[in-house]
Structures are given as structure tokens and as C-alpha cells.
Amino acid sequence: EDQVTQSPEALRLQEGESSSLNCSYTVSGLRGLFWYRQDPGKGPEFLFTLYSAGEEKEKERLKATLTKKESFLHITAPKPEDSATYLCAVRSNFGNEKLTFGTGTRLTIIP
Amino acid sequence: KAGVTQTPRYLIKTRGQQVTLSCSPISGHRSVSWYQQTPGQGLQFLFEYFSETQRNKGNFPGRFSGRQFSNSRSEMNVSTLELGDSALYLCASSPAATDTQYFGPGTRLTVL
Numbered sequence: 001e002d003q004v005t006q007s008p009e010a011l012r013l014q015e016g017e018s019s020s021l022n023c024s025y026t027v028s029g030l031r032g033l034f035w036y037r038q039d040p041g042k043g044p045e046f047l048f049t050l051y052s053a054g055e056e057k058e059k060e061r062l063k064a065t066l067t068k069k070e071s072f073l074h075i076t077a078p079k080p081e082d083s084a085t086y087l088c089a090v091r092s093n094f095g096n097e098k099l100t101f102g103t104g105t106r107l108t109i110i111p
Numbered sequence: 112k113a114g115v116t117q118t119p120r121y122l123i124k125t126r127g128q129q130v131t132l133s134c135s136p137i138s139g140h141r142s143v144s145w146y147q148q149t150p151g152q153g154l155q156f157l158f159e160y161f162s163e164t165q166r167n168k169g170n171f172p173g174r175f176s177g178r179q180f181s182n183s184r185s186e187m188n189v190s191t192l193e194l195g196d197s198a199l200y201l202c203a204s205s206p207a208a209t210d211t212q213y214f215g216p217g218t219r220l221t222v223l
Contacts, residue, residue: 031209032209032211034211034212036214041199041217041219042216042217043115043201043203043214043215043216043217044154044201044214045214046211046212046213046214049211087154089154091209097167097208097209098144098156098159098167098169099144099156099212100156101146101153101154102153103153104153
């Protein structure tokens with residue numbers, strides 16, 4: 001069965017203090033790894049899709065990277081508006097190909 | 112392009128009742144998936160529809176059902192509601208079954 005583990009569960013950073021969120025996964029053949037951002041009471045907002053080890057994608061202060069066992073979401077010089085829960089999900093090439101989500105990292109940026 | 116819309120946004124029901132939630136996907140998207148989100152379990156996959164056919168189903172009891180119409184709009188139904196069904200129900204659409212999914216705002220269901 002596909003598994004996704006995100007760490008840390010919660011992270012508090014000062015504004016401008018860069019850091020990384022981790023997503024470790026176990027999947028029988030990776031079709032894709034997805035990062036989402038979720039604000040309280042809202043649906044997840046799509047950020048990135050990564051398909052193969054070594055791939056990197058960037059968007060503003062966020063950069064996602066992928067290895068064969070984990071993905072990192074790097075946040076550079078974060079601002080308070082980056083505060084949210086960041087979710088990682090994987091889709092397998094086998095089985096029913098459903099999305100399996102991690103439980104997320106709750107990020108708080110302190111002004 | 113308009114995003115995924117879900118109705119209603121909030122719903123309060125009592126135990127034993129049934130409920131129907133609606134989802135309109137992004138125009139042109141043919142795949143719709145449903146998820147249940149709770150603080151303890153996170154996002155749990157319910158089912159996925161593509162071209163009016165259920166493609167995948169998660170590990171939920173038969174009280175949870177869904178369908179998709181020819182215009183790709185989808186509904187999910189929960190019968191005989193239990194307290195534990197209180198959750199945020201999220202719908203996501205994608206152009207094809209294994210593409211990136213885009214989520215709606217969710218329906219907050221409270222069962223009393």
C-alpha cells in the first residue's frame with residue numbers, strides 16, 4: 001500500500017527565515033508526486049507536480065525537489081502570507097492509481 | 112476559467128438522515144474525485160469518476176455512494192448519517208483520470 005509521511009508536523013519560522021519541508025513516500029512505481037497548499041477552511045490549492053527523480057520546480061518563494069524516496073519543499077525568505085498547511089500526495093502506476101495524501105505540515109511565519 | 116464549485120458549502124444534519132453533496136468540475140475536466148478530510152485522518156479518498164463510470168473506490172462503507180452525470184457534474188450521497196461523518200468533503204477535478212487534480216472549496220458537513 002502507498003504511504004506518505006510528512007515532517008515536521010508543524011513549523012514556526014520568523015519572516016525571512018528559510019527552511020524545508022519533507023515528504024517521504026513508499027509507492028509501487030511513482031506516476032506523480034503532488035504538492036498542495038491549504039488554508040484553514042478551504043480546499044487544497046495546487047502547487048507542483050513532480051514526475052521523476054532529479055526534477056525540480058519553482059514558484060515564487062517555493063521550490064520542490066524529488067528523489068527516489070522523498071521530496072522537499074524549500075521555502076526561501078518566507079512571508080506571513082506563506083502560512084498554511086502544505087500537503088504532499090503520490091499517485092502510483094499500479095493498483096487503483098488513487099492519490100494518497102500525507103497529513104501535512106502546518107507552517108506559521110511570524111512577522 | 113471558473114474553478115471547481117461545490118454546493119452547499121455548509122450543512123447541518125442529524126444522525127440517521129441522508130445527505131447529497133454536489134460538485135461541478137472545471138470546464139472540460141472529465142474526472143471527478145471525492146475526499147473526506149478530518150483533523151485526525153487527514154484527506155481520505157472516497158471515489159473517482161471518469162466519463163460517468165466509477166474508476167476507483169476508497170475504503171469507506173456502502174453508505175457512501177456517488178455518481179457522475181454526462182456533463183461531468185458529480186454528486187455524492189451519504190445515507191444513515193453517523194456522528195463520525197462530520198468532516199470537510201472535498202471534490203477535485205482533472206482533465207483525465209491520472210492528471211493533476213484541482214480542488215473545490217469543500218462542503219463542511221456537521222452531524223448532530
